Amino acid sequence: MMNDLDYNFYRVLFEDLDPARLMKRFLELLLKIQNVERGSIWIREKDHFVCVESLGGPSQIDIIKGASIHADEKSIVGWVMENGRMTIAEGGKDPRHFKAFEKHMQLKSALILAFPLILRDGQVYGVVQIVDTSAGGSRLNLDDHYLRILKSIVDMGAIAINNALQHTDQIARNRKLEQTLREIRNRIQIIGQSASFLEAMKKVRDYARTDFPVLITGESGTGKDLVAMALHNLSSRKDKPFVVQNCSAIPETLLESELFGYKKGAFTGASDDKTGLLMAATGGTVFLDEIGDMSRLLQSRLLRVIQNKEIKPLGESNTHKIDIRIISATNKNLNEAVKEKTFREDLYYRLNVLPLHLPPLRERKNDIPLLLKYFIKRESLELGHFQKRISDEALSCLVDYRWPGNIRELENFVKYILSTVDGDMVGVTDLPDNYKHPAHRQLPGGESLPFADGAPSGQPADPAGRPDFPFTGLTWEALDKAYVRHLLEKNNWVVTRAARDAGMNRSTFDSRMKKLGIRK
Known part of the structure; x- marks a missing residue:
């Protein structure tokens, strides 16, 4: 029987790199060799053992395939994983037998033969079980010589399965990398070949390897938000959240609630707990756009977050540890802002660990x-x-x-x-x-x-x-309208900032816009 299967055995192992097909055909071959109909393959995943393939009729497949056993629970799979040796167990009587899956099966396990799936370095990464449901387990051939040959087949199959899994994993990683590159080239729209652009992109690649804060500077429209996204996508945090907050788009009190969150009852209107963006981004990246417009009060709070790596929501007495990378951006000269005392010097140096200037077009x-x-x-x-x-x-x-x-x-x-x-x-x-x-x-x-x-x-x-x-030929109203639109465009249509640049309060500026018929 063994000789008759030599060709099929090698064909199964070396002709297919698809893990699902390989494991199914490999298990079919083992069951045919032992003349039984039930079997399964299990793979270790962190603290669980997961059944990745199962044969033995619809009920067996439906119940076991995809199921998992926690590493702390007693099971034949767990024992073989831990000891790295073949074992034979009597179904229903051996204390290692995990019987939960057989409750709804008409045929119970009489005898279970389990082999470890071992790599060349001796690492056990899985288990294959061959199950005899006949009375007394009379079908399994447990002759020593037969088992040694069977073990050799399983050992070679273990390496073939692992190779297929690694091949598939590599394909998945390559596809993910290609997708990331496509996003950077297409969706993120970072394109160029000029010397100043390439110098900035080299810094992006270098900075992405670290977790230090990055301060992106440049005029409006130079793509600071896209570069921040590229820094995140190229970093080790790419699979974690990327949270964006424009610091000039909303009032100070609302910005504080958005960034730090609050407890229910912290203030009028706080009807429920709210998780702040800084805490929601833990493990990932926070992009603070227009950081130069943040108030001094919030600058102080942000400084404490960076220094202590912890956050305290509004209305809560306890602090929470957070793990985030901060990328900030501004179109302002923060050096001048520091001199004018509108931006904290200590926060500036905390944010400007890795400076990145984007050249204008x-x-x-x-x-x-x-x-x-x-x-x-x-x-x-x-x-x-x-x-x-x-x-x-x-x-x-x-x-x-x-x-x-x-x-x-x-x-x-x-x-x-x-x-x-x-x-x-x-x-x-x-x-x-x-x-x-x-x-x-x-x-x-x-x-x-x-x-x-x-x-x-x-x-x-x-x-x-x-x-x-x-300006010969233009009316005063035309000039006034042009000036107001200029301030709005300059500040990305953030009316509060435009009013501040005009030297007037928000309500007066709103009235001026209404009078001139200016709407976004």
Whole structure:
């Protein structure tokens, strides 16, 4: 019988790297050798033994496959795992027999033959059980010579199964890595080849290997949030939470509740316990955007979190240990903020362990064609349109344009041309005026005011050397509207911050917006 199975045995072991198929065919072979119908394969997973394959009729498969036995419970599987030796047990009588699974089976185990699945280094990672349900266990061949041959077969099968499991695991890891890279390239939209960009990306790769705080600086629209996500996805914390909070988007008291959480009854309206974002992110990464707008009070609380690695929700007396990595970002000069006493110096040094500056798009001219091509392709696929091309002349204008809104402006520009240009080619005539003439500035609010060295295009400077007034022909209301829109755009439409920059309170600024008919 053994000789007749030699060919099938080697074919089973070496022709298939799919673990599920290999284990099923391997178990079928062992049961055929022993002339029995019930068997199972178990694998160690942390503190449990899990049945990954089972044969012996529908009831056996339904009950046992996928089931688990805790390592602390007595079982034949556990005994073989611990001792690393073959064993023979009498079903229902041996104290090691875990009988719970057989309660609903018509045929009970009479005799159980169990072998360890052992690696070359002697590590036991699983168990294969061969079960005889015949009266007295009369079918199992327990001859010493026969068992030694059977053990050799199991040992080779153990290595083959482990190889298949590792192969599958490697494929899964490769797919996960490819998915991460796709996310970084596509969804996270980090694209470029300029020297300043590559230098920043090298820091991203280096910083991702550590757990130290990172402070990302750069103008609005340079992709600070995307870089923060890349830092998380490339780190050892990638499978843990990535929590984002904009520190300027909500009032101070609400921001405190969001970050630190609170206990029921901590204040009026606290009807239930709330877990703060800092605690919810434990094991992962917290990204604090616009950190420069955080109040001094919250700066002090955040400093204590970083120093002590613990958090105390509002209204609670106990502290909780947390394990988080903090990445923060700002478009402000925090050095100046420290000098002006609006930002704590000690917190600044705690956050700025790994500084990362993102260059503005005007310093990445070589990347502009790449980014245009990427966004055109992405948005065209989204819309189901053919991809448009940009003429050399138009591309020259776009490369020379200063892109004050950086990548965010470029992305929105692509959406504009895809919506307004009818043909397949985008020419200079298709560009808005301020893009046609890069040296000209666009007045915030939509009006284009061309400039050339201080003088409007087409108008000579004053002979005495005084530049002509560039706002000739505009009403005071138009200028007021443009200024208010400028403040809103500058502050990402956070009205509180725009009002502060204007030197007025929020309600007055709201009234001004309403009067001018400005809405996002």
